[in-house]
Amino acid sequence: MRAPVSPPPATVGRAQVGGLVGLLSRESGETLIDQIVRSVVARIDDRLLRGGARMPSIRAFAAAHGVSAFTVVASYDKLVATGYLDSRRGAGFFVRERPSMALHAHDAAASATGGWAHGGLGGGADSGSGAGGTGGRAGATTAGRRALSAFDAKPIDVVWLVRNMFRQMPYQQMPGSGVLPSEWLDGAAIANALRAVSRQNPALLLNYGVPQGFLPLRQQLQHKLGELEIAAAPEQIVTTAGVTQALDLVAREFTRPGDTIFVDDPAWFLMFGSFAALGAKVVGIPRLADGPDIAQLAELAALHKPKLYIINSVLHNPSSTSLSAAKAFQVLRLSEEHDFIIVEDDIYCDLHPGSAVQPATRLAALDQLQRVIYLSGFSKTMAANLRVGFIATSLERAERLADRKMLTMLTSSDIGERVVYKVLSEGSFRKHADRMRGRLDGIRAKTIRQMERVGLKVDQAAPAGMFVWADAGCDTNVLTEKAMAHDLLLAPGSLFSPKQLPSTRMRLNVAAMQEPAVWRFFERELGKS
Amino acid sequence: MRAPVSPPPATVGRAQVGGLVGLLSRESGETLIDQIVRSVVARIDDRLLRGGARMPSIRAFAAAHGVSAFTVVASYDKLVATGYLDSRRGAGFFVRERPSMALHAHDAAASATGGWAHGGLGGGADSGSGAGGTGGRAGATTAGRRALSAFDAKPIDVVWLVRNMFRQMPYQQMPGSGVLPSEWLDGAAIANALRAVSRQNPALLLNYGVPQGFLPLRQQLQHKLGELEIAAAPEQIVTTAGVTQALDLVAREFTRPGDTIFVDDPAWFLMFGSFAALGAKVVGIPRLADGPDIAQLAELAALHKPKLYIINSVLHNPSSTSLSAAKAFQVLRLSEEHDFIIVEDDIYCDLHPGSAVQPATRLAALDQLQRVIYLSGFSKTMAANLRVGFIATSLERAERLADRKMLTMLTSSDIGERVVYKVLSEGSFRKHADRMRGRLDGIRAKTIRQMERVGLKVDQAAPAGMFVWADAGCDTNVLTEKAMAHDLLLAPGSLFSPKQLPSTRMRLNVAAMQEPAVWRFFERELGKS
Secondary structure, three states, X not given: OOOOOXXXXXXXXXXXXXXXXXXXXXXXXXXHHHHHHHHHHHHHHOOOOOOOOEOOOHHHHHHHHOOOHHXXXXXXXXXXXXXXXXXXXXXXXXXOOOOOOOOOHHHHHHOOOOOOOOOXXXXXXXXXXXXXXXXXXXXXXXXXXXXXXXXXXXXXXXXXXXXXXXXXXXXXXXXXXXXOOHHHOOHHHHHHHHHHHHOOOOHHHHOOOOOOOOHHHHHHHHHHHHHOOOOOOHHHEEEEOHHHHHHHHXXXXXXXXXXXXXXXXOOOOHHHHHHHHOXXXXXXXXXXXXXXXXXXXXXXXXXXXXXXXXXXXXXXXXXXXXXXXXXXXXXXXXXXXXXXEEEEXXXXXXXXXXXXXXXXXXXXXXXXXXXXXXXXXXXXXXXXXXXXXEEEOOHHHHHHHHHHHHHHHOOOOHHHHHHHHHHHHHOHHHHHHHHHHHHHHHHHHHHHHHHHHOOOEOOXXXXXXXXXXXXXXXXXXXXXXXXXXXXXXXXXXXXXXXXXXXXXXXXXXXXXXXXXXXXXXXXXXXXXX | OOOOOOOOOOEOOHHHHOOOOOOOOOOOOOOHHHHHHHHHHHHHHOOOOOOOOEOOOHHHHHHHHOOOHHHHHHHHHHHHHOOOEEEEOOOEEEEOOOOOOOOOHHHHHHOOOOOOOXXXXXXXXXXXXXXXXXXXXXXXXXXXXXXXXXOOOOHXXXXXXXHHHOOOOOHHHOOOOOOOOHHHOOHHHHHHHHHHHXXXXXXXXXXXXXXOOOHHHHHHHHHHHHHOOOOOOHHHEEEEOHHHHHHHHHHHHHOOOOOEEEEEEOOOOHHHHHHHHOOOEEEEEEEEOOEEOHHHXXXXXXXXXXXXXXXXXXXXXXXXXXXXXXXXXXXXXXXXHHOOEEEEEOOOHHHOOOOOOOOOOOHHHHHOOOOEEEEEEOOOOOOHHHOOXXXXXXXXXXXXXXXXXXXXXXXXXXHHHHHHHHHHHHOHHHHHHHHHHHHHHHHHHHHHHHHHHHOOEOOOOOOOOOEEEEEOOOOHHHHHHHHHHOOOOOEEHHHHOOOOOOOOEEEEEHHHOOOHHHHHHHHHHHXXX
């Protein structure tokens, strides 16, 4: 099955004109021109109107919406001025072809083989829909890329995959995705909260916030952490632009170039690139079903004298397994013995169903933020684009991290933090999280059984979470290339390996495996049915 | 004159109850409870209601606003749940005392002398209003702090000053401020834009944005840069969380620990701490009225082989002087000869009145982003809290910086970027910038004359901008300590010195020198009248 050839750019015909903008209102407080511009922009941004499409004539548009020709002319002019439309003399108005945002267009010349022929970020939808298209990072195969790299962690492949994660690709074609479907998120609650923030005193946005973050949110987080048995005063909490920035700030503050950072093996790949860029040595600790391999951790800690150990205690990415109480205690003991800081990344905390369903012990609950720096955020369960995460730690470390954040970006924006605060304080978030967990529960076991049927081995079948760390029985780098040719994005095991070693494993997201095309691919490639 | 002793916490009396929340509306689409909660929260956040104040009784509140007792109870409960009120059995509801946000509370014990006795961020208003109060960074004097530091750039003093800049202190008591009064900004335009964004499809916020930043904003910036004669395609632009993050990303991508970075001397102090934290050697190039001392630049470049030279070409901070065409050309020649990258920080660009009033040459306009990396943003002229800045550079460097940004924080939030895009594309921003410049023009010359009268020497009196680099004829560290005792915040010259050398100069903001108390202080201390 090849990717379908995209149809030629559509002309917005007379019959469709009425659907082009939403209902126009003369009472909304927004001018008709603004309403038209906003609607057209949204349709172009959402790619409902594609580059090259011809817009209806001034007259047709005006007639369809009962507005004056002047209003339409003014709207179209504004859309031209802002780069959304092109005006072609004598021919009318056209949706402007967006320049490809492929980040490495200059790589394209290097090779023209099919596999990875997809635009970088937005390019896929516009120009790369034919297989073997020329947009973006065409060229180098993973094998080729890996041949360039030695034994160390190489940021480049990580960067490549993360870029792919930002591509405009239908969710159901991304079994390797790291997020839940956006329909599962509570868009209405986010929109309500943002509207409420927009009605607040605008003066609040004119000045800088405080480097530690919006105080009411930190107070709310104190409650939230309290429920996890972690006592943290608001002064011990620093907000960040997601867990990614939290990890970056912690690594910058507590390591020097040449220091060693421990991570789980497998673990979230972006860290490897981020830490390597700081000059840190990244060493993986084998992760078992109930936590790290303690013997290995002890041995490697004695050998490497790490500064930090980054660990997902709950719903580990990519296996969705959680730490047992016994392992948690042993990890803390080793951190004392070898004097390293534990960085507990708990980004999936709201997807955990409680210890009755799946035992899980948080290191910060045991240690009360003495040796443990706790990170979490709302990108997975609220809205990634708000970019709100946080760090909870000792008062002294929180002060250092707030200063470090200040040197890095002064403060984060209050807007996202006020939105998260609003959603948390309204009390609807708990129900929303319950709903998401319910949906995952409803498909997880069933999807895992279906995986087994098509030949994907799942030996660490954790009972909750969105991920499965499946064994395909073949090199998943090769499988990923084949999937790409079918417009499917996989997340091969090599990416989760601190040394990027080839692997027969890969991360699968149960929520993103609900399309027959995905199953057909695995059935065909793994030779079972 | 000592700081006034703060009055005891007020009780919100019956007479004031009516003013406690704004007009309640049953048609606003927001519940009465939400309206009450929002109003009270805003008054507490803005410190119109102070910690410890007793709230009106349920009955009094209900009667004053014509709502049911149930509505009031539900509102108060919500305010208790979110940490804004305390409920004391039998005594009623009280505004919760906020924990001091002082970042270094543990320093307080070290000393109890008066000078720097001010809460860190929010503490001043709550607990530090008595002179010698115990909130926050009481204690160490600048002299004491400086004695700890050697010859190198020390981040600690910079951090201390920047923290002070975030304090809740009336603007008119901050002649050292780096921003314009918030009344000068166009709060209504920001609020309108944010409301418009909040009406957009909420699904846009659920997923990650793209690491390079919101495309329509980058297209808009292309136009804006075009007006400055800088040609930059949207792919050459990367959005950042303000110029601070832009500088951090550039320094991280293009220097290694031990490399040398040139800055102006004097220059914006936060950089010194930021670069020192990266392990860079920071070297200052003496800044004259028309740009850097070229002979020194040549000599020091040959000696230090710098990787970067960070320069404000237009409305230099702290002198508001701008680069002449001749100097600009010489700087570019030297950057070629010694192979360093120029980082042109043009954050004040919208306050520049045009070259008819004050000659100014942008390096990026000459060089077209070959050796020059151009930075700017909207914190000074639109709203600091949006945290929107950007980098314009060559395509190859823009790609590297977008990858670096991705490793650091994945993406920035679209919300602020959509707000800035909206304001820029509406066309009102130009008029707003004109208005701000007009206000500055209206006071600048007059304020400088008054400075001269009280004994502040202004030898580099630039005709535009908000800053004056004045000579007080005495150690401005000492003067700053005296000002602190009178609740005035100065920005002493030592802070702007890459080596933090004591200086008789300081930065004054003409917009923040409109209060008689400020002038009285200088008259008294400088012995003139």
